[in-house]
Amino acid sequence: MLDSVDDLPWSTVSDLTAAVGDGRLSASSVVEQTIARIRQYDPLLNSFTDVLERRALRRAQSIDHARERGAKPGPLAGVPFAVKNLFDIAGLPTRAGSKINRDAPAAARDAALIERLEGAGAILVGALNMGEYAYDFTGENIHDGPSHNPHDLARMTGGSSGGSGAAVAGGLVPLALGSDTNGSIRVPASLCGIFGLKPTYGRLSRARTFPFVASLDHLGPFARGARDLALAYDAMQGRDPDDPASADRAAEPVVSLLERGAEGLRVAVAGGYFKCRTAEAVYAVDRVAAALGANRDIEIPEAARARSAAFIITASEGASLHLDRLRSGARDFDPAVRDRLFAGAMIPASLVVKAQKFRRWYRDEILKLFTEVDAILAPATPCSAPLIGQETFAFGDAELPVRANLGLYTQPISFVGLPVVAVPVPHAPLPIAVQIIAAPWREDVALRLAHALQTKGVVAATRPTISGEMSGE
Amino acid sequence: MKRATARRPKSAVRKGPKKRAAKGRRAAPKANELKPPQTPEALVAASAQALGFHIDPLWTDRIAFNLRLILNHAALIDEFPLPDNSEPAPVFRA
Numbered sequence A: 001m002l003d004s005v006d007d008l009p010w011s012t013v014s015d016l017t018a019a020v021g022d023g024r025l026s027a028s029s030v031v032e033q034t035i036a037r038i039r040q041y042d043p044l045l046n047s048f049t050d051v052l053e054r055r056a057l058r059r060a061q062s063i064d065h066a067r068e069r070g071a072k073p074g075p076l077a078g079v080p081f082a083v084k085n086l087f088d089i090a091g092l093p094t095r096a097g098s099k100i101n102r103d104a105p106a107a108a109r110d111a112a113l114i115e116r117l118e119g120a121g122a123i124l125v126g127a128l129n130m131g132e133y134a135y136d137f138t139g140e141n142i143h144d145g146p147s148h149n150p151h152d153l154a155r156m157t158g159g160s161s162g163g164s165g166a167a168v169a170g171g172l173v174p175l176a177l178g179s180d181t182n183g184s185i186r187v188p189a190s191l192c193g194i195f196g197l198k199p200t201y202g203r204l205s206r207a208r209t210f211p212f213v214a215s216l217d218h219l220g221p222f223a224r225g226a227r228d229l230a231l232a233y234d235a236m237q238g239r240d241p242d243d244p245a246s247a248d249r250a251a252e253p254v255v256s257l258l259e260r261g262a263e264g265l266r267v268a269v270a271g272g273y274f275k276c277r278t279a280e281a282v283y284a285v286d287r288v289a290a291a292l293g294a295n296r297d298i299e300i301p302e303a304a305r306a307r308s309a310a311f312i313i314t315a316s317e318g319a320s321l322h323l324d325r326l327r328s329g330a331r332d333f334d335p336a337v338r339d340r341l342f343a344g345a346m347i348p349a350s351l352v353v354k355a356q357k358f359r360r361w362y363r364d365e366i367l368k369l370f371t372e373v374d375a376i377l378a379p380a381t382p383c384s385a386p387l388i389g390q391e392t393f394a395f396g397d398a399e400l401p402v403r404a405n406l407g408l409y410t411q412p413i414s415f416v417g418l419p420v421v422a423v424p425v426p427h428a429p430l431p432i433a434v435q436i437i438a439a440p441w442r443e444d445v446a447l448r449l450a451h452a453l454q455t456k457g458v459v460a461a462t463r464p465t466i467s468g469e470m471s472g473e
Numbered sequence B: 001m002k003r004a005t006a007r008r009p010k011s012a013v014r015k016g017p018k019k020r021a022a023k024g025r026r027a028a029p030k031a032n033e034l035k036p037p038q039t040p041e042a043l044v045a046a047s048a049q050a051l052g053f054h055i056d057p058l059w060t061d062r063i064a065f066n067l068r069l070i071l072n073h074a075a076l077i078d079e080f081p082l083p084d085n086s087e088p089a090p091v092f093r094a
Helices: A005-010 A013-021 A027-045 A053-068 A112-119 A162-169 A186-192 A226-236 A255-260 A279-292 A303-321 A323-328 A335-345 A349-369 A443-455 B041-051 B057-078
Strands: A048-051 A080-084 A123-128 A175-180 A195-198 A218-223 A267-270 A296-298 A375-379 A392-395 A398-401 A420-425 A432-438
Touching: A005 A027, A013 A027, A013 A053, A013 A226, A027 A048, A027 A053, A027 A080, A027 A123, A027 A162, A048 A162, A053 A123, A080 A112, A080 A162, A112 A123, A112 A175, A112 A226, A123 A162, A162 A175, A162 A186, A162 A218, A175 A195, A186 A195, A186 A420, A186 A432, A195 A226, A195 A443, A218 A226, A226 A255, A226 A420, A226 A443, A255 A443, A267 A279, A279 A375, A279 A420, A279 A432, A279 A443, A303 A323, A303 A335, A303 A349, A303 B057, A323 A335, A335 B041, A335 B057, A349 B057, A375 A443, A420 A443, A432 A443, B041 B057
Parallel strands: A080 A123, A080 A175, A267 A296, A267 A375
Antiparallel strands: A048 A123, A175 A218, A195 A218, A195 A420, A375 A432, A392 A398, A420 A432
């Protein structure tokens, strides 16, 4: 029960909307407290690039006035949220983590998902740090500085939605949006120990966001619980003609299905390529598998090759997007991004087309697996959060580069657009997440399992003690 | 908990070349296979000219490194047999 703004930082979306809905808290007081907490802790986390205090307060006041007039509050009434800074926000240039885009004209209109969340009563409070042009798994940004992991400020958040991970894990907002092309929601969810949903490709509108790889880009929410993810997801669903990839499907709400839990669902663990090689990943997958009674392994065929194909398509489409900027402003890129984009522009087109052909073959093989199982478990990241600036990590007998390999387990899944919920498994000293992978359009399956695991206490977004914050505050 | 390894379903039967990629070791390419150049600097220079890029010489090593990495990934795809009538998925529909 949420009765005071002092309880706000770690409250659930459900508690918050209930408190605002029945007048125990005003939306204005929620926003004021949220902004104050951002001002206090974001200098440590570096998760926000823009704080929209005036806009958020105006919006909160309109919600409070509507409630006083007897209007029914929306399902997300008074919920503060923030978005990765590749979402258009009216009045701001959409920087997408870059220096170059800061000179772009201000966006004329909010991104579609911002409009949908605000239509449900949520309140946008700011834009969040991210890896440049989303070509990143670390959460580091050469222009804005790295986001810091709330569980250990010396460690990475993961990326590229690093600010989204830090802001939710650090209790600055209960809800954030990010993008996921190859793992950019699931990797920060894992390293920051929170829940993240990457829906089916085409499920949520990408209209008015800055793209990276059109044929792989997804948007989705981060939260500190499965129900909170579902509440946000339900508010954002629905066809949008402004996104060419938006599927022609009606909304399929999931919140009312969550209590069905794991009953009747067949769950297997991904073997082969997905076999864990660090103690923390082994622990997390085993714990989730045991709780769900997942006692068989299943092989996702050609997963390594799928990752290679995702790598090629990403490099090529990403480079194509930035060709003009590479010609006119190459020195203004992060060098690590620039050099990969240049290389991506030089791939022979015949190999890119072959990767797209392989993608269809792989999709057909994956779909066959879902006649045997309803969900597949796999680690979200090969390790828990590395130190900021760390270049390699131990992976079995090998040392792998961090920047290229944090998405080792996420790339073969998003490659064919499957819906995934990343669920955080508490582990000392740092959390790590497991991917719950479902068949296309079955976000309900992944969210039901995530909710069941959370109810059992197997997965949870543990509360960090941010340096300088009193434990138990 | 010890998990049983299910028998590989028919759907998961490997249709591509055997094991080589999965084990991370590549045999020497055959005459008709993609051979990623170990020193792709010449390809970088030619591509830069064709695409109108002005590349600082200090950047060439890193670009060549990244191009070699991409072409190694591409070799895994190139060796995978696909039928002539296979369709690409540029706008993927799940």
